[in-house]
Amino acid sequence: MTELDRRSFLRLGAATGVAGALPGLAATANANTTPATGAVKGGVQRYVRLGRTELQISDISFGSSRLRMGEERLVDHAFDLGVNYYDTAESYTRGASETVLGNALVGKRDKVYLASKMIAGPSTRAGQLMSALEGSLERLRTDYVDIFFNHAVNDVDALKNPEWFEFVEKAKRQGKIRFTGMSGHAGYLAECVEYAVSQDMFDTMLLAQNFGEDPSFFERVTKSFDFVANQQSLPNAMLKAREKDVGIVAMKVLRGARLNDMRPYEAGGDTTFAQAAFKWTLNTGYVDAAIISMTSTDQIDEYLGASGAPEVTDADLDLLKQYAAMTDATYCRHACNDCAGACPFNVPMADVLRTRMYATDYGDFSFARDEYAALDVDASACLTCDGSPCAGACTHDIDIAKLCAPTHQMLS
Numbered sequence: 001m002t003e004l005d006r007r008s009f010l011r012l013g014a015a016t017g018v019a020g021a022l023p024g025l026a027a028t029a030n031a032n033t034t035p036a037t038g039a040v041k042g043g044v045q046r047y048v049r050l051g052r053t054e055l056q057i058s059d060i061s062f063g064s065s066r067l068r069m070g071e072e073r074l075v076d077h078a079f080d081l082g083v084n085y086y087d088t089a090e091s092y093t094r095g096a097s098e099t100v101l102g103n104a105l106v107g108k109r110d111k112v113y114l115a116s117k118m119i120a121g122p123s124t125r126a127g128q129l130m131s132a133l134e135g136s137l138e139r140l141r142t143d144y145v146d147i148f149f150n151h152a153v154n155d156v157d158a159l160k161n162p163e164w165f166e167f168v169e170k171a172k173r174q175g176k177i178r179f180t181g182m183s184g185h186a187g188y189l190a191e192c193v194e195y196a197v198s199q200d201m202f203d204t205m206l207l208a209q210n211f212g213e214d215p216s217f218f219e220r221v222t223k224s225f226d227f228v229a230n231q232q233s234l235p236n237a238m239l240k241a242r243e244k245d246v247g248i249v250a251m252k253v254l255r256g257a258r259l260n261d262m263r264p265y266e267a268g269g270d271t272t273f274a275q276a277a278f279k280w281t282l283n284t285g286y287v288d289a290a291i292i293s294m295t296s297t298d299q300i301d302e303y304l305g306a307s308g309a310p311e312v313t314d315a316d317l318d319l320l321k322q323y324a325a326m327t328d329a330t331y332c333r334h335a336c337n338d339c340a341g342a343c344p345f346n347v348p349m350a351d352v353l354r355t356r357m358y359a360t361d362y363g364d365f366s367f368a369r370d371e372y373a374a375l376d377v378d379a380s381a382c383l384t385c386d387g388s389p390c391a392g393a394c395t396h397d398i399d400i401a402k403l404c405a406p407t408h409q410m411l412s
Contacts, residue, residue, distance in 0.1 A: 062294050063087050067092065089117035089118070090139075113146040118136075122158050146177075147179045185251065204247040269315055293362075348376070
């Protein structure tokens with residue numbers, strides 16, 4: 001057994017003891033699943049209050065980052081099963097995501113909540129934001145969105161841009177948006193959440209969080225082996241947001257979503273890895289709800305099998321441990337940021353590894369290429385680098401140099 005495998009085993013092997021330490025986590029059966037299949041019974045089982053917005057949204061909702069033209073049937077299926085919150089962005093599938101949602105939800109607008117997004121940097125102008133919003137409204141075939149997010153926030157300076165506030169005031173006055181939010185999944189996320197909460201800037205937040213980035217998942221072994229959970233600051237920031245009644249939706253809940261790799265471990269059980277991951281996230285107390293990219297009707301059925309499930313079981317924890325051990329050496333913890341500054345060529349290593357995840361774990365090369373192309377700096381420098389600058393930069397022992405150069409070759 002390698003040192004990495006040994007440490008993964010140690011810290012994951014102790015995680016089953018966490019169940020008794022967290023409120024709402026105990027060993028009981030999942031009432032929404034059937035043995036072996038995890039098939040959904042009745043779709044959405046619970047609607048939750050999204051903080052001070054007072055919106056009552058499905059606890060597991062529709063993420064559309066990979067929604068493509070002609071896939072209205074997926075939206076129809078989710079709607080028929082009770083999903084009432086649909087998350088999109090102007091950049092998703094080059095506008096197709098919003099177009100498909102608009103087509104599918106004609107005549108249903110008063111029964112759903114729509115959220116869209118745009119990246120607003122430190123110098124983005126209010127007029128650009130309004131133009132982006134109006135484009136989204138046209139594609140969505142509606143005259144307002146319930147939430148408009150400042151998308152992919154990873155820079156406190158972006159949050160200080162006065163043009164955002166000018167845009168929000170005008171858009172609200174015109175009835176084009178009801179509430180505002182920020183989304184994020186990168187290295188400075190915790191700092192951005194802290195700042196936004198201190199300034200009381202947003203009604204909602206969409207944040208990357210999953211069981212493998214939750215210190216509680218490793219807390220028992222932390223005491224024994226002095227393992228430092230690098231995500232300590234993000235959950236604390238999220239709790240501060242909740243104290244101000246900011247609604248929080250989780251994304252990246254499946255930690256890469258390598259679902260097929262987990263099927264052998266699910267055989268004969270009454271839950272699936274995906275359902276276990278949702279149940280963990282929804283029972284931490286950090287979030288109100290979760291979104292997930294829904295790319296097939298079978299996936300929608302499976303995911304909604306975790307809706308309303310009040311507790312995490314021992315069987316759920318076994319699946320989470322297995323998945324974490326399987327992905328430990330390659331999964332980049334989104335808001336860790338320990339590797340920042342290690343590359344002399346300013347390659348955004350965590351972002352490069354995120355795009356790699358979209359390709360190798362999600363199996364969506366088109367989406368991965370679009371996301372990689374959007375990076376300000378690519379990983380071309382890694383092709384001729386000996387890997388010494390980033391060696392040891394990852395405190396989770398991911399071999400960054402081994403992964404970044406192949407990612408550039410694959411996605412460029």
